[in-house]
Amino acid sequence: MTITPQDVPDILSPAFAADPYPVYRRLRDETPLLWHAPTRSYLLSRYEDVRRAFKDPAFTSENYAWQLEPVHGRTFVQMSGREHTVRRALVAPVFRGTALQERLLPLIERNARELIDGFRDTGRVELVSQFAGRFPINVIVDMLGLDKGDYDTFQRWYRSIVAFLGNLSQDPEVTAAGLRTREECAAYLLPVIRRRRDALGDDLLSSLCTAEVDGTTMSDEEIRALCSLLLSAGAETTDKAVAAVLLNLLRHPEQLAAVVEDRELIPRAFIETLRYTPPVQMIMRQVAGDVEVSGGLIPDGSTVICLIGSAGRDERQYADPDAFNIFRADLTARTAFSAAADHLAFALGRHFCVGALLAKAEIEVAIGQLLDAMPDLRIEPDFTPVDQGTFTRGPVSLPLRFTPVRERIRT
Structure with missing residues (x-):
């Protein structure tokens, strides 16, 4: 049986949007399984329950048929069994190993450098609009071999898709904008994909056109859907994580100093940010059969909202969970970017x-x-950073000051 605490702010409320973490604590302590009528979903807030939802086959991705497919089309993330295994195998090699190091890393470095060159001598930058919000989209467009002159179009599509996916209140205008984006994206990408098949290049789109596993290849529509998925999933985490990592470090100067001194600590700062202020705060699943969890029973066919932002602050899993600490001993850096991770920001297991x-x-x-x-970066004097977002979350703005490179060289 689930109990609804009347005085706990709703996840769609302004109070929750302002600061979800006290609400998460109440949910974990009082109602770890909560029926949320506005979204017709059950909320899971404890680490062990969210972890199970990402690993147990009883928690399926069938919800993506109505959550993702209308705006993206059908992609491997909503598939299961051999179909999922084969379709994922078509995609995965381009994001790891030699392909990542030799093809993608130079591209990532170039895109970061080009953006930073635009402000390195100015002494100030608004990090979200001038860097974090642009960098991952530029990388994805460059990876796919698309025209970076259409950056503004891709940025608009990205924002529209993310708004559609996070539209928990079912705003009809947000829904309509997302559906229009799918049509616009298809009209743009499908001709490009067909041309690329006839003239392959050294880019991700060409790799997808030629990918084959056990005689299975990707259709034009599957490639288009994957490109759409990359625009949202591939950009949203990085977009918000860049600003969040820096903001967390700025709020903990001794940890920032350690990272400045030893860049090998950057992955640890990223991992701790994924636990402490994750860019993606929640992921949905759908149960196949009745499932018993902390706090009660989830009925067969129900939608579940897995509160990643809450799981990362669960004192049952992490010591002093409300403290940002890149040196904490209860996060394992060695497995943090694999399916065996002990944080939940990238999900777990087969998905x-x-x-x-x-x-x-x-x-x-x-x-x-x-x-x-x-x-020597520092937050603009008298500015107080504010995080925003329910489904995804990150700093709205982060104006920084620093000594321009040319002045540091002179001194």
């Missing part, structure tokens, strides 16, 4: 994020190059 290593590379490059350009 672990296929782009986790790409995200790691992007964060390492972005934070490393930003610290090279502004090792």
